[in-house]
Amino acid sequence: MTTRVAAIDCGTNSIRLLVADLPPAGAGPDAPLVDVVRRMTIVRLGEGVDRTGRLSAAAIERTRVALAAYAAEIESLGARRVRMCATSASRDAENAEEFRAMVSATLGVPPEVVTGDEEARLSFTGAVRGLAADARPPYLVVDIGGGSTEFVLGDTTVHGAISVDIGCVRMTERHLRSDPPTAEEIAAAEADVTAVVDRALAAVPGRDAATLVGVAGSVTTVAAIALGLPAYDSERIHRARVSYDEVAKVTADLLGRSVAQRMEIPVMHPGRADVIGAGALVLRIIMERAGMTSMVASEHDILDGIAWSLAETAG
Known part of the structure; x- marks a missing residue:
């Protein structure tokens, strides 16, 4: 039943x-x-x-x-x-x-x-259930949101988690105000994000992970662009592995485009075009500072974790 x-x-x-x-x-x-x-x-x-x-x-x-x-x-x-x-x-x-x-x-x-901490635990639960066999634990799950990013390290259970204030909306409003952003704005955002990411990776500790799992819209949009999809396709994106070089290339391209030019990308959601550059930058810096050569994109995230949390109480 x-x-x-x-x-x-x-x-x-x-x-x-x-x-x-x-x-x-x-x-x-x-x-x-x-x-x-x-x-x-x-x-x-x-x-x-x-x-x-x-x-x-x-x-x-x-x-x-x-x-x-x-x-x-x-x-x-x-x-x-x-x-x-x-x-x-x-x-x-x-x-x-x-x-x-x-x-x-x-x-x-x-x-x-x-x-x-609860946000991180829910994101981890949603993200790691049903990963492909080549995604080896321990996992570092990163959930890049609008206001914050969660870092969660674990295997079958969570070993460490931290939430930090470097989301795509927050970083866009704080630093990337021009359209497209200037080199000075990007440099300021990079410095801000790098300092926070280093602190988060030390706290978790994220550099001990074997697999980086990325969730939420910034990550899945970057993955969709890297895959060259003609339209957003959740099934193609879920569990796709994207290299650091691909993420770096997509990030540079997005930051070099105006919002109107980003809207021309087939997979771009209209409500994400103005903040995706910052989201991609956060992802690229996380991979760089964690020493990850690739990441696995997951369409399952905190939303799935919330649903799973109802398993014991539903009835």
């Missing part, structure tokens, strides 16, 4: 929905989730948070509209349990209670503003 659950991940840049059927009890540790529907909407909840410390009224309203549509779909599909996790932007904002009240009224359940 399967159980249908709904997971929502509300980050700095996007809000995502997964409705899935959990495997029945006794199905074994390798039994997969069965997707019913996945949705992603760019709402830019964290727009301006790095500068103002507050969620804007416009950003909260964009999120409310997307969440209302998700709530209707959850009800129509008959999910028996719902969990929504809100991450970096709502963790940092002074007016987080306003956001929380909106979610409770719209969805019927309050958001869980998860800690960086």
Whole structure:
């Protein structure tokens, strides 16, 4: 008997929905989730948070509209349990209670503003289930979000985790303000990101990993570009291995393009074009500083981890 659950991940840049059927009890540790529907909407909840410390009224309203549509779909599909996790932007904002009240009224359940450690654990759980046989543990999972990046080291369990404030929206707003960014802006971003990545890799410790696993939209978009896909294809991207040289080439190309020129790339989501340069830069620097010659892209991430977390409590 399967159980249908709904997971929502509300980050700095996007809000995502997964409705899935959990495997029945006794199905074994390798039994997969069965997707019913996945949705992603760019709402830019964290727009301006790095500068103002507050969620804007416009950003909260964009999120409310997307969440209302998700709530209707959850009800129509008959999910028996719902969990929504809100991450970096709502963790940092002074007016987080306003956001929380909106979610409770719209969805019927309050958001869980998860800690960086919990965010990391959920991302790891979602990312490493069902990896290809050549992806050897220990794994370093990096989840490059809009406001923060999570580093998680583990094998079957998590050994170390840290969340740091170098997401693609935050770095774009802080450093890459020109279109396209100037050499001076890129150098400032590189210095900022490198210092934070070195601190994170020492804390985890990430350089002990055998396999780097990258998750979230910046990583999967870079992978799709490196693969030369004519359109975004989750099945082709999931578990694809991309070399450091390919990531470095894609990063340089993206940073050299204007937003309008990035929009011409077939796999580019319109809501990601202005921040993808920073996201790619974070990925490239992580690979460089960790000494990784390749990374495995995963389409499964914190959203899947949230769904799996409902396995024991659903019913």
